[in-house]
Amino acid sequence: MAVKQKDPRPLVLMIGFMVLAMIVYLALLSRLAIRLLQSGGAVGIGMGLGVLLLPLLGLWIVFQTLRSGIEHQRMSAAVDEAGRTLIVEHLPHRPSGRLERDAADELFAQVKAEWEADPSDWMSTYRIARAYDYAGDRSRARQMMRRASEGYRAAVRAD
Structure with missing residues (x-):
């Protein structure tokens, strides 16, 4: 979707x-x-x-x-x-637009399990970076996004 x-x-x-x-x-x-x-x-x-x-x-x-x-x-x-976008529209949001803490934590747990299964996949790393951001951990989100960028560049060079 x-x-x-x-x-x-x-x-x-x-x-x-x-x-x-x-x-x-x-x-x-x-x-x-x-x-x-x-x-x-x-x-x-x-x-x-x-x-x-x-x-x-x-x-x-x-x-x-x-x-x-x-x-x-x-x-x-x-x-x-690739159909791997994190869809968060259906999750409960605060009036500020951020995800409710419990929903963000649950989303993070799901994405983390996916990432732990294949940490070398740049798309999984991108998704966990987004999940960290939704969970409010911006420093880890930036760190993982840098890692995803490195993996993305390597994948583009390999193609």
Whole structure:
């Protein structure tokens, strides 16, 4: 059963705008860094180097975030295509939209048993990462999602 997908265009436009704004900001910071470096003073050069590192760090963060988001979307689509998406709409939710604790724990127990049967399967690892998130354990969810990403990349390379 496929989950109904929202129209991604507004989100893509928002991300595009944010990336464009970040590029403008990084260009302005780079210009400031160059001016500081050209000042010739030790303090100016030191600050110029520091300010120059900020745009580079910003570019790296933007690149990694977009790369990770795109990869997670691809993994989600592959899991959905395989019919292994975690369906949680039928489970009880709090007014905030989060799953009720007991329901999340029960879902987690089911997915954990599946994962323990084959921890090398990236789809099972993806599913347990989602289950950790539903259960409220975000740090373990991120850890398992990184592991799922590694398995996904290995599977893509093998194909």
